[in-house]
Structure formats: structure tokens, C-alpha cells
Amino acid sequence: MHMGVQIVMDRKGDTRHEFDATDATAIALAKQRFEELTGLGFRAVALGKDGSPGELIRAFNPKVEQTLFIPQLQGG
Amino acid sequence: MDLFAQVLNEHGRTPPRLIDIVLEFESGEARLVASYSNGHRASVTVRPNDLYAICDRYSTWNLDRLGLALTNLGHMIYGQMVECRAIPIISAAQEPQDRRRPRGDQFHTTRWLAEWWNGPRSLRERRGSATSGRNAYDRGIRLLTENLSPSQRAQYERSGCFDVTGGDTGKRYRITQAYQMNILEFDKQGKRLKVLCFTPKGQLVLGDVMLAQKLALELFESEALAVANTIPARYHMFNYIT
Numbered sequence: 001m002h003m004g005v006q007i008v009m010d011r012k013g014d015t016r017h018e019f020d021a022t023d024a025t026a027i028a029l030a031k032q033r034f035e036e037l038t039g040l041g042f043r044a045v046a047l048g049k050d051g052s053p054g055e056l057i058r059a060f061n062p063k064v065e066q067t068l069f070i071p072q073l074q075g076g
Numbered sequence: 077m078d079l080f081a082q083v084l085n086e087h088g089r090t091p092p093r094l095i096d097i098v099l100e101f102e103s104g105e106a107r108l109v110a111s112y113s114n115g116h117r118a119s120v121t122v123r124p125n126d127l128y129a130i131c132d133r134y135s136t137w138n139l140d141r142l143g144l145a146l147t148n149l150g151h152m153i154y155g156q157m158v159e160c161r162a163i164p165i166i167s168a169a170q171e172p173q174d175r176r177r178p179r180g181d182q183f184h185t186t187r188w189l190a191e192w193w194n195g196p197r198s199l200r201e202r203r204g205s206a207t208s209g210r211n212a213y214d215r216g217i218r219l220l221t222e223n224l225s226p227s228q229r230a231q232y233e234r235s236g237c238f239d240v241t242g243g244d245t246g247k248r249y250r251i252t253q254a255y256q257m258n259i260l261e262f263d264k265q266g267k268r269l270k271v272l273c274f275t276p277k278g279q280l281v282l283g284d285v286m287l288a289q290k291l292a293l294e295l296f297e298s299e300a301l302a303v304a305n306t307i308p309a310r311y312h313m314f315n316y317i318t
Contacts, residue, residue: 009276009284013215041277045291051225053243053294068223070288071280075305076256076273 004062006033008042008069021062034060034067041072079110079118080154091158092116093236094253095213097150098143099127110150148255151282155236155253216283223287240290244297251289255282259289260309268309274300 002021007014017033019026038044038058047066048054057064084091092114099122100107106127109119130145131137221229228238237252249272250260259272276288292300 007219009219009278009280009288011212011279011281013212013281013284014219043292043296045295047223051223051228053291054223056295068287068291070291071276071278073274073288073292073300073303074277075303076275 004030004065004067006030006067006069007047008037009071027062030062031060037069042069043072044069078120079108079150080157082118083110083112083116084157086116087114091236093217094151094154096143097146099139099146108146110154144255147282151236152252152254152258155258158236212281213283216281216285216287218283220283220287220290224290228290238290240293242297243294249293251286251293253282253286255285257307258286259293259304261306270306270309272301272304272306274304 004019004021006017006019008017017030019030021027034044044057045068046055046057046061046064047068054068057067079097080094092112095111095113097108097110100109100119106122106124107119108122109117111117130149131142221232224232224238228240232238237250240249240251241247242249248262248266250262252258252260256275257271257273259274261269261272263269274289274292275285280288289300
């Protein structure tokens with residue numbers, strides 16, 4: 001079993017959605033969540049190892065272990 | 077500054093992280109209470125006119141938002157004090173007297189705040205809310221530190237801020253421990269150039285805000301700069317920082 005996790009930043013700190021990356025149904029749900037969040041303006045980042053910057057991703061990839069969703073940016 | 081100076085004096089080499097600042101009312105007196113990651117708590121009495129000045133400055137007139145503003149301000153000041161181990165040049169005592177003088181209905185506002193605090197909410201509710209807030213804060217800080225590089229983590233543990241290299245321009249930025257107006261841009265000589273302000277939408281906890289800023293600068297810097305508000309570093313309130 002290969003687990004992936006989608007981490008969504010929110011007011012509780014974050015909400016984590018784990019999914020089995022070998023299960024077609026779980027992958028479909030994870031893909032749907034990815035598209036919904038990015039459609040709302042969230043940026044998806046494949047987190048790197050040991051604090052390396054990682055990679056900005058624009059399409060769902062079930063092989064990514066940890067995807068962090070960052071809400072849209074605004075001027076402060 | 078007494079909220080922070082005592083802790084810095086006692087833990088100069090390894091200062092604890094500031095968790096939050098809350099306003100407490102006891103025996104008709106308002107106090108600012110700062111909590112630190114090592115369990116230390118420090119408090120100072122706050123006068124009604126100072127309280128009003130904070131509400132006025134941040135246009136915040138309820139305790140939740142006031143608490144957020146105080147914590148935000150506290151993180152900014154404490155982070156900078158840790159970074160330079162100095163007492164700010166501008167202290168409350170040096171503010172012009174006119175600014176501190178009671179104005180209008182400020183005492184009514186303070187009374188309203190006190191009544192709100194002493195209202196029907198139970199102690200358990202308050203404790204629950206505080207615990208929930210603390211857990212969220214801790215989750216955010218954990219997520220942040222897990223995603224800092226070893227050098228950034230060491231710098232953050234040491235001084236509450238960390239440096240980031242812009243992914244598009246190669247510029248150096250410093251993200252300090254605050255919710256906004258907390259990103260310094262340096263020029264090639266290492267001189268502070270300007271202060272940037274951009275944040276992720278939504279009421280996120282501190283760690284999330286700082287991590288979003290870091291990843292934005294590293295991975296989509298141009299997009300972040302396009303929305304960021306900037307001020308020249310010389311106008312920043314913590315201009316004494318080197």
C-alpha cells in the first residue's frame with residue numbers, strides 16, 4: 001500500500017486527507033479534491049524532503065506523497 | 077516591552093517562542109499576558125487609554141480580533157527583539173503625549189470589552205476555546221518547522237525568523253514571526269531594501285502564514301510579488317533592525 005496525503009491549510013492549522021495511492025476509488029476522490037481546491041484558487045505544492053522547496057504542481061499526480069494546499073495570496 | 081525583556085534576559089541564548097498574547101481582566105484591571113513555548117507567562121497592566129489606542133490603531137473592536145492584533149504585534153516585536161537582542165527605539169513611554177491622552181468614549185469601549193469578557197460565557201468555554209487555539213497554533217508551527225531546510229530551521233529556532241531565496245529572482249528575503257508586514261527584502265549588499273506584505277486568504281494560524289510565504293517566494297515568487305504591498309524599509313516600524 002502506498003499512501004498519499006493532501007494537507008489543506010485552514011484555521012485549525014491544517015486538515016489532512018490520506019488516500020491509498022493503489023486504490024482507484026481513493027485516487028479518484030483525491031483527484032476530485034485536488035481539482036476543487038485548485039479551482040478555488042489554492043496553490044498545490046508537492047512538499048520536498050527535509051525542507052527543500054518542493055514543486056508547484058498544476059495537475060493531480062497520485063505518486064506525490066505529500067501535497068500541501070495553500071490558499072490564494074492577497075496583499076496585506 | 078516588559079512582556080518580552082524579562083524572558084530575553086532569562087533565556088538570552090535560547091529564547092522560547094512566543095505563543096500568544098491575551099487580554100485578561102481581573103479585579104477591574106486589564107492585563108496583557110504573554111505565553112511562551114517553555115510554559116513561561118509574563119504579564120503587564122494595560123491602561124484604558126493604551127487599550128483604546130490599540131483598538132483604534134487596528135480598527136478592531138471585539139476581543140477576538142483584538143487578541144489577534146495583540147498577538148500579531150507581539151510576534152513582530154518579540155521576533156525583532158530576539159533577532160537583534162535590543163530594546164526597540166520607540167517605546168510606549170516615548171510616544172507623543174497627545175496620542176496617549178484619553179479621547180472620546182474610550183473608557184466606554186474599555187468597559188464594553190470588560191463586560192463582554194465577564195459575560196455569560198463559562199470558564200470551561202473559555203478554556204476550551206483557548207486550548208483549541210493553542211492546538212491549531214502548534215499544528216501550524218509544526219507544519220512550518222517540518223518544511224524548513226536545516227539552515228532555516230536553525231535560524232528560526234535561534235531567532236524566530238528565517239531567510240528565503242526567491243525562486244525567480246534569486247533575491248534574499250527574511251520572513252519574521254508575524255502575520256503581516258513581516259517580510260524583509262535585502263539587496264545584494266545585504267542592506268534592507270523594503271518590507272513586503274502578502275498573506276494567504278483566510279484566518280490561518282501563524283505557522284501556516286509563514287510557510288505559505290516561504291513556499292510562495294521559493295516556488296511562485298513573481299505571483300507573490302504581484303499581489304504584495306510594499307513599503308521602503310526605512311519607513312518600517314522596526315527600522316532599527318540591522
